[in-house]
Amino acid sequence: ETPATSVPAATGDAGAIAALGTAFAAQRAAFATDRRPSIEARRERLGALIGMMLANRERISAAVAQDFGAHPVPASDLIEVLGVVGRAQHVLEHLEEWMAPSPRHTDPAMLGTARAHIEYQPKGVIGNIVPWNFPFDLSVGPMVDMLAAGNRVIIKPSEYTPACADLLAEMVACTFDPDLVTVAVGGLELARAFSSMPWDHLLYTGSPAVGRQVMQAAAANLTPVTLELGGKCPAIMTPNSVTETNVESVIGTKLIKSGQMCVSVDYALVPRSDLDTFVAHAQSFMARAAPNYSRGEECTGMISPRHLQRIEDMLEEARASQCRIVTLEEDGRIDRETRRMPMSLAIAPSQNLRIMQEEIFGPILPVVPYDDLDDALEAINAGERPLGLYVFGDDAALTEHVLAATHSGGAAVNTCAIQSALPSMGFGGSGMSGMGRHHGIEGFREFSNPRGVVVRGAGDLIDVFYSPYAKAAGLVQA
Ligand code: NAD
Numbered sequence: 001e002t003p004a005t006s007v008p009a010a011t012g013d014a015g016a017i018a019a020l021g022t023a024f025a026a027q028r029a030a031f032a033t034d035r036r037p038s039i040e041a042r043r044e045r046l047g048a049l050i051g052m053m054l055a056n057r058e059r060i061s062a063a064v065a066q067d068f069g070a071h072p073v074p075a076s077d078l079i080e081v082l083g084v085v086g087r088a089q090h091v092l093e094h095l096e097e098w099m100a101p102s103p104r105h106t107d108p109a110m111l112g113t114a115r116a117h118i119e120y121q122p123k124g125v126i127g128n129i130v131p132w133n134f135p136f137d138l139s140v141g142p143m144v145d146m147l148a149a150g151n152r153v154i155i156k157p158s159e160y161t162p163a164c165a166d167l168l169a170e171m172v173a174c175t176f177d178p179d180l181v182t183v184a185v186g187g188l189e190l191a192r193a194f195s196s197m198p199w200d201h202l203l204y205t206g207s208p209a210v211g212r213q214v215m216q217a218a219a220a221n222l223t224p225v226t227l228e229l230g231g232k233c234p235a236i237m238t239p240n241s242v243t244e245t246n247v248e249s250v251i252g253t254k255l256i257k258s259g260q261m262c263v264s265v266d267y268a269l270v271p272r273s274d275l276d277t278f279v280a281h282a283q284s285f286m287a288r289a290a291p292n293y294s295r296g297e298e299c300t301g302m303i304s305p306r307h308l309q310r311i312e313d314m315l316e317e318a319r320a321s322q323c324r325i326v327t328l329e330e331d332g333r334i335d336r337e338t339r340r341m342p343m344s345l346a347i348a349p350s351q352n353l354r355i356m357q358e359e360i361f362g363p364i365l366p367v368v369p370y371d372d373l374d375d376a377l378e379a380i381n382a383g384e385r386p387l388g389l390y391v392f393g394d395d396a397a398l399t400e401h402v403l404a405a406t407h408s409g410g411a412a413v414n415t416c417a418i419q420s421a422l423p424s425m426g427f428g429g430s431g432m433s434g435m436g437r438h439h440g441i442e443g444f445r446e447f448s449n450p451r452g453v454v455v456r457g458a459g460d461l462i463d464v465f466y467s468p469y470a471k472a473a474g475l476v477q478a
Contacts, residue, residue: 069301113457
């Protein structure tokens with residue numbers, strides 16, 4: 001049962017919107033009485049967050065499986081629970097160092113004995129709009145950084161993950177005072193109202209299309225935003241890199257959440273002469289590591305019938321074109337009840353297909369041949385900047401060339417997606433894949449106001465900046 005202290009679930013969104021307003025006002029008022037929470041208070045909050053995640057471990061995996069139709073428990077445990085706990089532990093280790101004022105140089109000839117520093121001040125009340133694909137990792141994960149920086153937080157989960165949203169609301173209400181952290185559960189109307197609140201900062205994770213609307217709503221309040229968006233993340237196989245290990249890395253990454261992951265490999269660029277080798281390695285990996293994958297316990301379902309239909313439509317369109325479809329599973333078929341489906345490769349698709357135009361977010365991997373690496377890089381650069389970019393090859397000069405010639409939010413060499421999971425490293429997009437960072441010191445700073453402070457000392461020449469300016473004449477001559 002959800003304790004009365006959390007923002008109640010909507011019966012229609014009007015109630016939830018009113019409750020959001022009340023919760024926001026309460027957080028603002030509480031923040032006004034505690035504008036610089038001590039390191040001890042922040043540590044205690046992070047400790048409570050870790051305890052909350054560990055105490056609800058099994059329930060978190062069960063709620064994720066319920067919302068997805070099917071979901072492997074080890075994956076939710078690793079990503080949604082232990083990943084978040086690891087983030088909090090990393091922050092606890094570094095908080096003192098991150099909170100310390102950062103001294104800045106002052107010119108003694110001009111400013112005498114004045115001292116200057118940057119103070120990382122909490123921003124205040126932060127809103128977090130969460131997508132459906134990682135309901136805890138993307139709600140509680142950024143909350144680690146937000147609380148570490150001394151803020152208060154209201155989370156709005158996705159309407160596609162009702163079981164996770166209810167569990168999160170309950171967990172948070174049992175752990176935190178609602179004037180510190182609370183969860184607003186509701187539908188689209190609530191989502192719109194949420195993005196229009198005068199937050200001190202707003203984090204949105206989701207599609208670029210909605211990100212644009214959220215940024216527009218935030219602009220009315222001049223609320224700063226962090227946008228974690230998506231895009232088409234390429235895996236670039238440089239010549240001689242189509243090995244068993246590298247193809248396993250690409251296909252293995254694509255299997256995570258059946259491709260419903262923002263940093264998943266969206267498509268692979270493969271030297272034309274290695275196309276068949278790529279397909280053969282993909283097939284042998286699946287046969288060895290994941291036979292009958294879509295019927296087994298390790299396969300995640302599509303989040304909703306509508307999302308399943310979208311992937312089916314995209315695959316059908318590709319099949320109807322000249323493109324060869326290779327299903328990486330014998331007898332693979334769709335299970336409508338759990339919305340699980342087999343993984344397919346789309347070989348040499350034409351550029352006008354939906355799988356080459358839209359972020360796929362499902363178990364289809366276009367395998368795109370190239371003749372010249374630089375042409376392939378140019379094709380990437382002709383599109384929007386991806387969230388992640390992966391390059392494979394043993395020639396360090398060549399992989400470095402690929403990194404230098406492209407642009408993306410993050411990148412990985414000889415592996416995929418892991419750049420998004422390091423507690424020590426800021427994570428985010430570039431261009432259409434987003435702006436701003438969370439995770440690590442970059443996240444702490446994202447949710448802080450870097451206030452520059454000068455303390456006047458003795459022997460300065462500050463008065464040359466105001467009348468009468470005749471005082472400055474000697475200074476200029478000197
Ligand atoms: P979604 O449908 O769950 O929407 C995200 C959130 O936006 C939800 O909470 C929803 O209620 C809210 N929302 C919807 N319309 C809104 C509106 N008009 N105003 C305010 N809020 C609104 O998730 P999605 O968009 O389908 O997520 C998939 C996308 O998210 C993909 O593009 C993926 O790449 C991206 N993604 C990015 C990251 C990242 O960290 N960069 C992580 C996960 C997903």
